[in-house]
Amino acid sequence: MLIALSSISVILWLTLLCLPWRPWSASEKLERVEQSTPSLSHITALIPARDEAECITETILAVASQGSLGGIVVIDDQSTDETASTVKNLNIKNLYLVEGQPPPPGWTGKLWALEQGRKKISTPYLLLLDADIRLAPQALTDLFRLQQKKNLDLVSIMALLPITNLWEKLLLPAFIFFFKLIYPFALSNDPNSKIAGAAGGCILIKASKLDDIGGFTALHDAIIDDCTLAKLVKKAGGLTWIGLSHDVEAIRPYGTLSNIWNMVARTAFTQLKYSLPLLLLCSALLVITFLAPLAGILSGNSNVRLLSAISLIAMCIAYLPTIKHYRCSSFWVFSLPFASSLFLAMTWTSAIRYWRGERTRWKNRIYRKMS
Numbered sequence: 001m002l003i004a005l006s007s008i009s010v011i012l013w014l015t016l017l018c019l020p021w022r023p024w025s026a027s028e029k030l031e032r033v034e035q036s037t038p039s040l041s042h043i044t045a046l047i048p049a050r051d052e053a054e055c056i057t058e059t060i061l062a063v064a065s066q067g068s069l070g071g072i073v074v075i076d077d078q079s080t081d082e083t084a085s086t087v088k089n090l091n092i093k094n095l096y097l098v099e100g101q102p103p104p105p106g107w108t109g110k111l112w113a114l115e116q117g118r119k120k121i122s123t124p125y126l127l128l129l130d131a132d133i134r135l136a137p138q139a140l141t142d143l144f145r146l147q148q149k150k151n152l153d154l155v156s157i158m159a160l161l162p163i164t165n166l167w168e169k170l171l172l173p174a175f176i177f178f179f180k181l182i183y184p185f186a187l188s189n190d191p192n193s194k195i196a197g198a199a200g201g202c203i204l205i206k207a208s209k210l211d212d213i214g215g216f217t218a219l220h221d222a223i224i225d226d227c228t229l230a231k232l233v234k235k236a237g238g239l240t241w242i243g244l245s246h247d248v249e250a251i252r253p254y255g256t257l258s259n260i261w262n263m264v265a266r267t268a269f270t271q272l273k274y275s276l277p278l279l280l281l282c283s284a285l286l287v288i289t290f291l292a293p294l295a296g297i298l299s300g301n302s303n304v305r306l307l308s309a310i311s312l313i314a315m316c317i318a319y320l321p322t323i324k325h326y327r328c329s330s331f332w333v334f335s336l337p338f339a340s341s342l343f344l345a346m347t348w349t350s351a352i353r354y355w356r357g358e359r360t361r362w363k364n365r366i367y368r369k370m371s
Helices: 002-018 056-066 083-087 109-118 139-150 166-182 207-212 215-219 225-235 258-267 274-296 302-325 329-353
Strands: 043-047 073-078 095-101 124-131 133-137 154-160 201-208 238-248 358-362 366-368
Touching: 043 056, 043 109, 043 207, 056 073, 056 083, 056 124, 056 133, 056 274, 073 083, 073 109, 073 215, 109 215, 124 139, 124 207, 139 154, 139 201, 139 238, 154 225, 154 302, 166 302, 166 329, 201 207, 201 225, 207 215, 215 225, 225 238, 258 329, 274 302, 274 329, 302 329, 329 358
Parallel strands: 043 073, 043 124, 073 095, 154 238
Antiparallel strands: 124 201, 133 238, 154 201, 358 366
């Protein structure tokens, strides 16, 4: 049995490394282009904000520093803190605050906030930005140049997550690694592929293409709203692109294991389409590929040890580009089996919550399981 599991693990890891679309790589990156700055007046930033008083000022100032946008629209999504007053007190040109209304039945709060903001703008491009995302100088210019160069309908950047403590270093690069395995960037960027990935923290989209798919109404109840949006854009014949960048950063630290746990559990079972067979299959694959090699290296069987060693080496090679992107010590490649065991537990937490009637939870809102 151990030889069989070890053999399967080796085959899976070597296959992953040899896939032509290289889902483990970090080569899809937003490039810095040192040229004259184009006008950004045809771009309006939409920033949904719910209880974001801590981060919203830094986010808005970073957006405003990109250039003269057509507007910066902040939609206050029923905040219970000082988010609205904080925005009102900022003296920034073309900054507008929309007092959001409660989401109608069937809508998620973020998408309803974005839909309310969308109805108040007329520029040909929309920058969809989370309220805890900081853009480095010229980031939006580089994003727009990429969009223009490739005539893309949707461009998104996977924000650099904060890694300031042990839990963040252990789990957040691994989170990005798993995301890339599920939504390989090369396939997501291929118009002939049905894979569609996007990162909701920072998306530049053509307003006309968003209109073509029916606005945010088309995905009003989506939990994984960013990838759903990319899927709908691709289905409508649009071109999408997703990549990495150090110029787009998440500024709110996760801090604790509990915060990261809830972040993953919020969407994990949704990703598996609320399917028990897929959950069991996912669990088996995680055990075979990540945990079995770790156990096999301690086996008394020399063949099992050899196969497990090959799997662990391949695993480290696959994880290294993500670790390097986060500028962490290469030592952290050895942490992936431990991180995967925690992600497996988070996924089961997500499933158990769903079976108890909770589809997801976010910012003091609980979305109940649909009947």
